[in-house]
Amino acid sequence: MGVVDKTFSGGGREYLSEKHIKKMFLDFLQMKEFAKNPLVFEKGEGVWIWDVMGEKYLDGISGVWVVNVGHGNKRIIGAMKEQMDKLCFCSPIYSTNPKAIELVKMLTDLTPEDLNSVKLLSGGSEATETAMKLARQYHQQCGHPNKQKIISRYLNFHGVTLGALSATGMADRKWMFEPLCGGFRHILPPYCLRCPYKMAYPECDIVCARVLEDVIKYEGADTVAAFIAEPIQLSTGNIIPPPEYFPIIREICDRNEVLLIYDEIITGFGRTGELWGAQTFNAVPDILCVGKGMSSGYAPLSAVAFREKIGQAFWGDAKEGVHFAHGHTYAGNPVASAAGVAAISELLENNLIQRSKEMGSYLVGRLEELKRFGIVGEVRGKGLMIGVEFVKDEKTMESFPREKNVGVKIGENCMFKQKLLVRYNPNWIALAPPFIITKEEIDILVEKLATAIKETLEEIN
Ligand SMILES: Cc1ncc(COP(=O)(O)O)c(C=O)c1O
Known part of the structure; x- marks a missing residue:
């Protein structure tokens, strides 16, 4: 009998027993081990x-x-309850709701430079997946149909759906699903303590950033849609790049018309001590992926924010039939949006x-x-x-x-x-x-x- 069984056999909470826990599959967990001491x-x-x-x-x-x-935040819980009393769902395939609009306004007031178009979503993998699809379709819209490749970095994690996993650079998360999507390339990441180039900062001249230009050149700049990176490589132990890294990456992307995507699923909303990792590292992306802290976990919520030029590329006349061919049922859900508005307000108003x-x-x-x-x-x-x-x-x-x-x-x-x-x-x-x-x-x-x-x-x- 497991620990949970001992206490909860009886008392109306029998469902907590090991027998039922064994029916579950949690994330990346060896469930037999988990069930022993859940x-x-x-x-x-x-x-x-x-x-x-x-x-x-x-x-x-x-x-x-x-x-x-923090847990148990009354303001966020109150905002969600209030929204639930009014409306719990409306479909983003033909409508939206006041809370989603309020959240988008709030986000575009906060995002840097002209990242003032937003697609609301529900999770981190959805956001990175959306960002990469957005980049690919953007180049199609702009008359560069071959700009489709995505370059990312080894040791970075971008999520688990097939596209996000293809960009992810961690073999232990991927090998069992190979072959993954086509059109993904990886470069070595910055990691000054154990430099993959066996060089030392600053004499290295930030070769880990400069190599991106070589890879774009050898792949063909007209075949590369975007470069995606976590500002701080979290899943590999919080690796912080040297300060020059992202400004150099930004210049290379600009020179080659490659969109820069930041995966700020973790670094967003103040985690790094600034609102965005983009501020911490002095280079603004073209597409910003946010999640996790966006609702502080009170509801599944994420988003991508992107530059004016990208938004414009999808803002054609009806007769042109231009639209971003992508969506999710729960995107911009009213209750999740209410949680987001309240969580972000809490963050800002309480410093x-x-x-x-x-x-x-x-x-x-x-x-x-x-x-x-x-x-x-x-x-x-x-x-x-x-x-x-x-x-x-x-x-x-x-x-x-x-x-x-x-x-x-x-x-x-x-x-x-x-x-x-x-x-x-x-x-x-x-x-x-x-x-x-x-x-x-x-x-x-x-x-x-x-x-x-x-x-x-x-x-x-
Ligand atoms: C940097 C990064 N990107 C993407 C994801 C995927 O987010 P989700 O688990 O919400 O799909 C994660 C999850 O931990 C993450 O850390």
Whole structure:
């Protein structure tokens, strides 16, 4: 009998039993392992979340970089309830609703430069997929039908639908679905700590950015539609590019009429301490993909925002039959839009983006103290988007062998013993608490992580 069965056999909550959990498939999870000790959450407040056993966890990762304003936000819940009383659904295939219009207005007031056309959607993969289809059709509309290839980067994650996965550069997420879509190419990403070109910054002259121009040239500029990138490579341990990287990429895209797409599903809405990663890295894209923090997780919500010239290309007369040939049933859903309007208002009116910056630097400072354990090689962060890389040797920065799974052991200790939610990998863990976190709560978080590191070291040494 599993943990959940013990408490909930009887009492009207039998559905929580292991028997029923075994019928579920969760994301990327080995379900047999999960079912042995399932995490089943039922309540959240601020940075805290409780499981069905009444155990309290510190949400050190905002769900998964989602719940930026914290759990249990009454304003967002109230806005959603109000909308639900009026209208829960209308179809974007022939109509829209006031909340969706309000949300689009809000977004276009916030997006940089002339990114003032918006397509509302429901999830991150939908957004990146939409951005790439938009880029392809845009070039068709503009008389360049061969500009269809998408270039992206190894180690970047753009989602799981077939197009988004084709752009994703992580073999372990893809190999079982190969061959994927045609017309996708990858370049090596920036990663100064372990430069894939074996060079050192700044003498490298940012070769990782400049190589894009070579690849476009060898592919043929008239065959390349877009370049897509995560401003901070999250899924590979919070890799922050050198400051010159995106300005150089921007110039290369301009010279070659290649659209620049930012996947800001995570970096958007203040996670990096600025509203957009685009501001953090001094280069504005042509298409901006946002999701996760857009509704702070209160409803499935995402969007792509794009430049005037792209919007114009689809704004023909009826007789020309020009339209973006793409859509989703739940795009611009009234309740999700109400959640988005309320979540973004909460973020802006309470200065939470500034808070993400301030609490982020406090958290980074506290995490630096963990170098005393001798295995914390690098603490990388922008705002409240932080990665901690573990190394075998702090001086040479040599990694632990992957099979030692040090990061996984620390991560699992955090999750299951310290009750601190984090994301982890064999060599790093990621932290991204809600922006409302206080210094006292950060101290608790660091204490929990320190205990997890200490106990893991005792276990492996
Ligand atoms: C950078 C990035 N892009 C896209 C996605 C896909 O988003 P979703 O899971 O909402 O489809 C994710 C998900 O974590 C992500 O981190």
